[in-house]
Amino acid sequence: GAVVSQHPSWVICKSGTSVKIECRSLDFQATTMFWYRQFPKQSLMLMATSNEGSKATYEQGVEKDKFLINHASLTLSTLTVTSAHPEDSSFYICSATAGGGHTDTQYFGPGTRLTVL
Amino acid sequence: GQNIDQPTEMTATEGAIVQINCTYQTSGFNGLFWYQQHAGEAPTFLSYNVLDGLEEKGRFSSFLSRSKGYSYLLLKELQMKDSASYLCAAMDSNYQLIWGAGTKLIIKP
Numbered sequence: 001g002a003v004v005s006q007h008p009s010w011v012i013c014k015s016g017t018s019v020k021i022e023c024r025s026l027d028f029q030a031t032t033m034f035w036y037r038q039f040p041k042q043s044l045m046l047m048a049t050s051n052e053g054s055k056a057t058y059e060q061g062v063e064k065d066k067f068l069i070n071h072a073s074l075t076l077s078t079l080t081v082t083s084a085h086p087e088d089s090s091f092y093i094c095s096a097t098a099g100g101g102h103t104d105t106q107y108f109g110p111g112t113r114l115t116v117l
Numbered sequence: 118g119q120n121i122d123q124p125t126e127m128t129a130t131e132g133a134i135v136q137i138n139c140t141y142q143t144s145g146f147n148g149l150f151w152y153q154q155h156a157g158e159a160p161t162f163l164s165y166n167v168l169d170g171l172e173e174k175g176r177f178s179s180f181l182s183r184s185k186g187y188s189y190l191l192l193k194e195l196q197m198k199d200s201a202s203y204l205c206a207a208m209d210s211n212y213q214l215i216w217g218a219g220t221k222l223i224i225k226p
Contacts, residue, residue, distance in 0.1 A: 042218065043204065043216045043217060043218045043219055044160070044204070044216050045216075046213075046214070046216075091157075093159045093160075095159075105150070105162050105165060106150075106162070106214070107162065108152075108159035108160050108161065108162075109159055110158065110159050111157075111158065111159040113157075
């Protein structure tokens with residue numbers, strides 16, 4: 001149980017284009033979804049937290065107009081990297097929690113590797 | 118400030134035991150998580166401790182001392198597939214996870 005999928009698993013795009021990444025909870029309803037990015041050999045960096053039906057809460061320093069998050073349903077959240085640039089190249093990982101408790105375990109998707117040329 | 122410290126890298130032998138330590142300083146505390154992350158993959162959940170003591174789960178055990186701001190992950194009967202990074206994350210009073218940089222564990226035959 002508690003399976004989270006991400007699509008695509010990797011994407012290469014040209015600078016200036018937009019890329020959408022989907023995160024789905026396959027066998028549970030995700031009350032909260034998180035989006036992280038991870039640079040090589042570094043820890044996870046939380047970008048934003050989203051709850052179904054409400055606006056995402058972005059961490060300090062993360063541009064909400066550049067990283068658009070939509071949590072349209074209890075099983076789907078999307079991250080759109082708008083006008084991508086080479087510095088946006090990273091490993092993007094989503095996670096989801098099932099219950100309403102603050103300490104619920106986060107289950108991670110497999111990640112999406114984005115390369116911007 | 119809030120901070121998590123764990124060793125950058127450790128090496129151990131197949132079949133042996135290894136202990137990965139983690140110390141944390143957070144504003145409030147709502148538990149400590151351990152995750153395993155293989156290279157190029159997303160983290161997978163290993164354990165959650167919020168009370169002092171040792172929790173055993175198969176070959177993996179996790180220990181917490183809240184008074185010392187200290188946790189460790191104990192891996193027994195090491196297998197080659199245990200080669201991975203192990204991430205320690207503490208949850209603060211706002212239920213935010215503060216992540217450590219991870220400990221890369223190298224298992225040698």
